[in-house]
Amino acid sequence: MSKNSDMTWRKSSYSGANGNCVEFAVADGDLVAVRNSRFPDGAVLLFDRAALGTFLAAAKDGEFDDLAV
Template identity: 50%
Template sequence: MARANPPTPPAVNPDDLTWIKATASGENGACVELAPASDGWIALRDSKNPDVPPLLYTRTELAAFLDGAKGGEFDHLLT
């Protein structure tokens, strides 16, 4: 079975995005930030490295990740 071509993320300027970080993020710099990007994409970055281009995910991809995180599928990575 042939794989479908993945969607192509849009070009984004991180300075034009409105970044959000979790309230659990402290002042220690351990922050992951998310921002809505164009065409329904979600941008993700490490707040310590704002000049590195953000990773871009579709809403479906991010929803699948969040579902797994809420279900504890990645908890073993923190131990």
């Protein structure tokens, strides 16, 4: 995988200025990297695009709404 600084990271336009955001970047091959924007040099999680697509579809469908405050 490329180093964090070599990837183009992006976060949702809904993210506020408080820095509590999740950022995503295309990694090598069929992988998407995910990190905490408050700790850009910290841990990075890798997901294949199919798994991330399944998660995003479930989130859009409201499957995790009961976890929100």
